Amino acid sequence: MRRIAPLAVLALAVVAVPVVIAQAPGAPGAPDKTRVTAGTYAADVNHTMVVWEVDHFGFSKYTGIFGDVSGTLVIDPANPAASKVDVTIPVSKVTTASAGLTGHLLRAGKDGGKPDFFGPAPADAKFVSTRVVLDDDGDEAKVTGKLTLNGVTKDVTLDVDFHGAGTNPYNKKETIGFQAETTIRRSDFGITMAIPAVSDAVELEIHAAFEKQ
Known part of the structure; x- marks a missing residue:
């Protein structure tokens, strides 16, 4: 009986697991374009970030994050190519896995000289779209815009994938x-x-959520 009892419990657990999984609710968002409605959306600053990656000495890749990204998206499913995005990235809030490196990115230049990277009080970066070109399926796009960083503005093109849409269950x-x-x-x-x-090359990976206003 002592051996049978644990086996019975295990068998019950194996049977119960699929039932629990079947009852678990799905994610509120889904990659369904029909869920998108026209309007102005604001970036969810708590769930929007720019992840950057550089090659360090040819030994490894090193990654950091710009968080608290704010801004707006104007979109109309009937004319997605006319979409507009305008976001601001607070460079001063850059973070890495090393407090020392984060401090180095934001410290002043030696003896009053030019900072090594951003300096102690860097201006926010900004991206403003100028052109949106969708693929045939409408779930991928090339978004070209003006990126301003460190006081310099350049044209940059983003390869964008639609991730999902739906209603946030917390704020509705x-x-x-x-x-x-x-x-x-x-x-x-x-x-x-x-x-x-x-x-010199910096790979950027953007994860963005926008909430309808």
Whole structure:
């Protein structure tokens, strides 16, 4: 009986697991374009971020995050190519896995000289779209816009994927999510410290959620 009891409990657990999974609610968002409604949406600052990655000395990739991204998206499913996005990225809130490196990114230049990277009080970065080109399925797009970083403005094109849409169960707001990728060269924006030991190319991965206003 002592052996049979544990086996019975295990068998019951195996049978119960699929039942629990079947009863679990699905995610409120889904990659369904019919859920998107026209209007102006504001970035969810708590769930929108820009992840950056550089090559460090040819030994490894190093990653950091710009969070608290704010801004607006204007979209109309009947004319998605006319969509407009305008977002602000607070460079001063950059974070990495190392407190020392984060401090280095934001410290003043030596003896009053030019900062190595952003400096102690960097201006916010900004991206304003100028053109949206959708693929045939309408769930991917190339979004071109003006990126201003470190006081320099350049044209940048994002490869954007529609991630999902639905109603946030907590605040009841219609929400749209996207992810996007691009690569920039930091030297184009006057940030040249340690090139080429630390790569000039910076890979950007954007995760964005927008809530209808």
